Each structure stands twice: as structure tokens, then as C-alpha cells.
Amino acid sequence: MPGLKSWIRRGMEMLLCVALVFATAAQAARTEGDAPPSVPIAQLVARAKEYDGKILTVEGEAIGDLMKRGNHAWVNLLEDGVAIGVWLTEEQASQIHELGRYGNSGDLIQVRGTFHRACPDHGGDLDMHAAAIQILRRGSKKTVEAKPGRLAASIGLCILGDCSRSYGGAVSGKLRAPDPPGI
Amino acid sequence: MKKNDSLKDMRIILYYTGNILVGVALLNIIPLLTALIERDAASAADFTLSLGATLTLGAALSLLGNNGERAGWKHGMVTVAFSWIVAMVAAALPHWLSGHFGSYLDCVFDVMSGFTTTGLTLVQDLDHVSDSLNMWRHLITFVGGQGIVVLALALFVGEAGGGYGFYVGEGKDERLFPSVLHTAKAIWRISLLYLVLGTLAMWIVCISIGLNTGRGFLHALWIFMSSWSTGGFAPMSQNMLYYHSRLFELVTFIFFIIGSFNFALHAAVLKGERKELLRNLETMSFGTTMSLLSFFTAWGLVRLHVYPNLVALIGKGFYQLASAHTTTGLMTIYPQQFATEWGDTALLAVIIAMMFGGSACSTAGGFKGLRVGILFKALVQDTRRLLGTSKSIVIQKYHYHGERTLGEQQVRSAALVVLMYMGIFAMGTLAGCMAGYPFLLSVFESASATGNVGLTVGLSSPSMPAFLKIVYIFNMWAGRLEFMAILASMGFVASLFRGGRRARA
Numbered sequence A: 001m002p003g004l005k006s007w008i009r010r011g012m013e014m015l016l017c018v019a020l021v022f023a024t025a026a027q028a029a030r031t032e033g034d035a036p037p038s039v040p041i042a043q044l045v046a047r048a049k050e051y052d053g054k055i056l057t058v059e060g061e062a063i064g065d066l067m068k069r070g071n072h073a074w075v076n077l078l079e080d081g082v083a084i085g086v087w088l089t090e091e092q093a094s095q096i097h098e099l100g101r102y103g104n105s106g107d108l109i110q111v112r113g114t115f116h117r118a119c120p121d122h123g124g125d126l127d128m129h130a131a132a133i134q135i136l137r138r139g140s141k142k143t144v145e146a147k148p149g150r151l152a153a154s155i156g157l158c159i160l161g162d163c164s165r166s167y168g169g170a171v172s173g174k175l176r177a178p179d180p181p182g183i
Numbered sequence B: 001m002k003k004n005d006s007l008k009d010m011r012i013i014l015y016y017t018g019n020i021l022v023g024v025a026l027l028n029i030i031p032l033l034t035a036l037i038e039r040d041a042a043s044a045a046d047f048t049l050s051l052g053a054t055l056t057l058g059a060a061l062s063l064l065g066n067n068g069e070r071a072g073w074k075h076g077m078v079t080v081a082f083s084w085i086v087a088m089v090a091a092a093l094p095h096w097l098s099g100h101f102g103s104y105l106d107c108v109f110d111v112m113s114g115f116t117t118t119g120l121t122l123v124q125d126l127d128h129v130s131d132s133l134n135m136w137r138h139l140i141t142f143v144g145g146q147g148i149v150v151l152a153l154a155l156f157v158g159e160a161g162g163g164y165g166f167y168v169g170e171g172k173d174e175r176l177f178p179s180v181l182h183t184a185k186a187i188w189r190i191s192l193l194y195l196v197l198g199t200l201a202m203w204i205v206c207i208s209i210g211l212n213t214g215r216g217f218l219h220a221l222w223i224f225m226s227s228w229s230t231g232g233f234a235p236m237s238q239n240m241l242y243y244h245s246r247l248f249e250l251v252t253f254i255f256f257i258i259g260s261f262n263f264a265l266h267a268a269v270l271k272g273e274r275k276e277l278l279r280n281l282e283t284m285s286f287g288t289t290m291s292l293l294s295f296f297t298a299w300g301l302v303r304l305h306v307y308p309n310l311v312a313l314i315g316k317g318f319y320q321l322a323s324a325h326t327t328t329g330l331m332t333i334y335p336q337q338f339a340t341e342w343g344d345t346a347l348l349a350v351i352i353a354m355m356f357g358g359s360a361c362s363t364a365g366g367f368k369g370l371r372v373g374i375l376f377k378a379l380v381q382d383t384r385r386l387l388g389t390s391k392s393i394v395i396q397k398y399h400y401h402g403e404r405t406l407g408e409q410q411v412r413s414a415a416l417v418v419l420m421y422m423g424i425f426a427m428g429t430l431a432g433c434m435a436g437y438p439f440l441l442s443v444f445e446s447a448s449a450t451g452n453v454g455l456t457v458g459l460s461s462p463s464m465p466a467f468l469k470i471v472y473i474f475n476m477w478a479g480r481l482e483f484m485a486i487l488a489s490m491g492f493v494a495s496l497f498r499g500g501r502r503a504r505a
């Protein structure tokens, strides 16, 4: 009799365990299906070991160049002074229009994908492989205006510098060659 | 009498510094043209302002100092040390006007880092910097590599003269030709030849990895300037990691290895003496230490499973080590990864590589392969002396553009320079610790600044304390000029005070 009782109890315990495992797996699958957690790029770089191989979301400004490589492309995303390379398909890359440069702000992009601390496919680069990208905000061009005060000062100084230089030149002629070493 | 002498000395120094400054002013024309071509009026105004201000200052100094006297050895030395400081302050003006720096100290730090081909930077939001400012930063690094005084000599001195003091003061003690002027011009010829070839090669690579023609050209030019002069600047904040290309990294690797060779070696090879490449004490020294340190780096990285495969191990481990040993400072990893991933063994190997540095009379820093080689030969000689009979005289030979005999004076000066390097390196480390950074990271950053390398574990940032910025500026300056010019200047300043006291008494 005590044998049967303990057998039932063990059975119950096992059932509970299985249920628990299923519940966590289901939970994990659900978070995976929804948007995975968004991580600041600076934090990704600083704690790369922790996030290695995880599926996550980053946001940043597309900067510089869209570098096509075969049917893929690289773009770098910048957020708070730290940038990360994102490996995209040609189709994803075609959604990016504006790239951040001098006087330009690039498209603000959200990327969901796999993070690699040292990517085996890309020579150990720290990178993201995009599964999906979304444009959050289009970038814009702005012209950087020259300051009139600086312009006037610069012209004035150039004239002054040139005058004193030619005055000096008239006084001394060509720059004298220094003496041979006297030691 | 004494007072008059030092006044005379001072005027000679001012005269030459003024002329060097005029040379620096004229360099502004290149970024100015860049801005004009791109119709960037704001940057064009900034560079015109900088051109005018530097020209005025230079002309004023040379007028002030113009007394018809010729410069001797001492004047050359002091002029070099002094003009590097003045040029640093003047060349930082465009940085300041760009609005990408937190303070004028940060600008000055960036310029000194450029002139000394270090590559540490305090720029903010580099990814949105104008092309003309990037042109200026990389031009500074390119010119600094060959020497700003060497440039001024090549530009302005019409007749063939001596001026060996100017030349040695800038850390180049190899005379390719009997005349310094010829040597200065030869150095520039070699560099410009490589600039044209290197930029073309790099341009092709840039286009093949997906940059457009225009940006590809600019990046090719800048990255060439940075690698060849073993500088370490790059136009984007991710440095080499921005390009995500092994081919790109390989080409920069070739450039900075070649750039770290002695100009005399370049001249010999260009003349067809290829054998020199394999027998030269300096290249032998470099090859030996590079192999040993590669082993230690690989050991450290493999043990900690830092990289998934051999390609990554070479592209990250070996590249960083070579960048350190040639004192370049280009990086294919993030600064934090040194600290959080590499582990102590690999980090230590990189630190030692940064201290050893490249070749004498090249654009590289560190205490140089030649000195490491000479000290090693001296060690061998002394060991042979100990083992031999007391009466025999042990003669140690080495190959350096011909067979040479190791002399006591060479060993002495090599040992002194290495000792002084270690001294300011220790000072930089102490300053880092005082600012609250961990020991190993302070060691790393100090070795990087002192050896004019530019690799960083992240200490060098706009937020680091001002006194640490000043210590690093001093270390970059002293390390680049190799102390002689600085010791001479200190002696000169001391003599001024002594002279003043005597005159009053």
C-alpha cells in the first residue's frame, strides 16, 4: 500500500514538472513572437557576452553609407554616440532612403534580429543580422548656414596675415637656411 | 651680455617658429578647397578664419624674431619643441569652430594626437562631421608623421643648408643624404609617392565594398593617410569596424606595416637593395618581437574562447596586435571589448607591443625596434664578455645599412631613451589610476599615448578629467619628439632664468 501511495505522489510531482516546463516554454515562445526587448546599442556593446546569440531589437539612425555586398548590404546604426553594423537583405536595405552625414539626419530605424558578439560569418565582427526592419522616422536634410561674423573676420585676418607676411618677406627675403651643425 | 645672448636666442627661435606656423597656415588651403568643392560655406568660412589667424600669428612671430641671425644646433632643438606646441594650439581652431568638441582642451588634444600620429580622439558625434574637418584631421596626421618641421624645411629653405638640430629634434636621426634639406625632401617624395599609389589602391577597394565614387575617394585618401603615417584616425566613429570588410582591413594592414619601416630602408629598397629588408637589425627586431607577441596574444585569446574561428582570430587578434606594434591604432573591435573580452594575457602582449613600437626614422612611435635590437645585442655582448677570458676584447657586430660595430655610446643613448619612455609611461599610468580608472586599463591607455599608438580601452573620452588629458598630451608630445628636443628646451628655459638672475644681480 505505501508503495502505491508514493508512486502516485511521484507521478503527481512529475506531472507538475512537465506542466511547468510547458508553461515557461509557451511564455518564452510568446515573447519571441511579440517584439523582443529593445536594447540600447551602447549597452549591447558594453555587455556583449550577455546578449550573444539573442534575438532582440535595436533602434538607431542609419549613418554614412549603404554598403551592398552581393544580395545583402551593411548599414551602421547610431544611437547615443555608439554605432553598430546591421546585416540586411537587399529588400530590407531598399527601404532606407536617408543616411546620416554632415548636415543630414538619417532614417530612424528599428531592427529586430540576432545579435553576435563575434560573428562567425563576418570575421568576428560585433554585429546584428536583421530579421525585420521598420522605418520609425524619415531622415531630413538641413543646410548648415555660414555665420556672417566669421566670414568677415576670416577675410580680414587673411588680408592682415598676407600683408604682414609680404612685409616680412620684403624685410628679410627668403627664409635663411639654418647653419650646419656646429658640434 | 648674457641677457643679450638669450634675447638673441629667443628671437631666432621665434623667427623659425613663425615660419613653421606659416607652413601650418598654408595647410588650411586643402580642407578649404574641400569645403569649396562641396559648396559647404560654413566650413569654408571656418577654414578661411583659421588660415588668416594662423598666417597672422606666424607672420607676427617671424617679424618679431627677425634679426638676421642664423640658427645653430640648440635653436633647432628648442624651435622644434616650441613650434609643436604653438602649432597644436593654432591648428585646433577649425576643430573648435566646428562645434564637435567639448572644450578647447579637447580640440588641442585631438590635434596633438594627430600631429604625433597617435589617434586617440575626443571628437563628439564624429559620424556627422563635415568632410573638410575630416580632411583637416587626417592631413594633420599625415603631415605629423613626416614631421611638421621637416615640412617647413622642405617648403621654405631655398638654399642647401645644415639645420641638423631641427631634424634630430623631430625624432628622425637618420640622414638619407648628407644635407638635411635633401633628406627632408626625400622623405616627402617617398611619402607622396606612396600617397598616390596607396590612395588609388584603397579607392578601388572602397568602391568594391559598396561606397560610392566620391565618398570612396575621400575615405580612401583619409584611411591611407591614417595607416601610412601609423596614425589611427578614421572618418567614422566605429573606426575600421565601420567597413565590415576583411579586404579593407588587409589593405590597411599592408599600409601601416610599410609605414612603420624606416625611411632609410624605403630609400634603400627603392634603390633596389632588397636584401636590406631581411638583414636589417630593425626589421629583424620587429619580426622577432612580433612573432613572440603574436604567440602570447593567440594563447590568451584561444584559452578564453574569445573568437569562433581562425579568420576572426587573425582579423581581430593579430590585426589589433600589429596595429599596436606599428603604433597605428586602427581598431576592428570596440574599445570596451579589450577590457571585457580579451583577458590579461592578450592585453599584456598588446601593451608590450605598444611600448616597443616601429622603426626609428619612420612615422611610428614607441621606443623603436632599433633600440630594442641594440639593447639586445649589448646584452649578448656582455654575456659573451662574462663567459670569455678577461683579456679578450669582445666585438659585437650588427647589420644596419652595412655591417656596424656596437659602440658604448649607442647602447648608452638607447638605454637612456628607453628609460625616459618608461618614466613618462609610469607617470601616465599613475595619472590614470589617480583619476580612478582600474590599473590594467590605466597601463594600457598610458602605453598607447606614450607610444603614439591610439588603441583605446575607452579611457580617452570627452568626460575624462582635464588633468589626465594634459598628461596624455605631454606624453604624446614627449614620446614623439623622443626627449632630446624637450630636454634641450628645458635647459634653455633654465638658462633664461639663470641669465635673468645674473643680469639683475
Ligand SMILES: [Zn+2]
Pocket (backbone or CB within 6 Å): A087, A116, A119, A120, A121, A122, A125, A127, A128, A129
Ligand atoms: Zn554577422
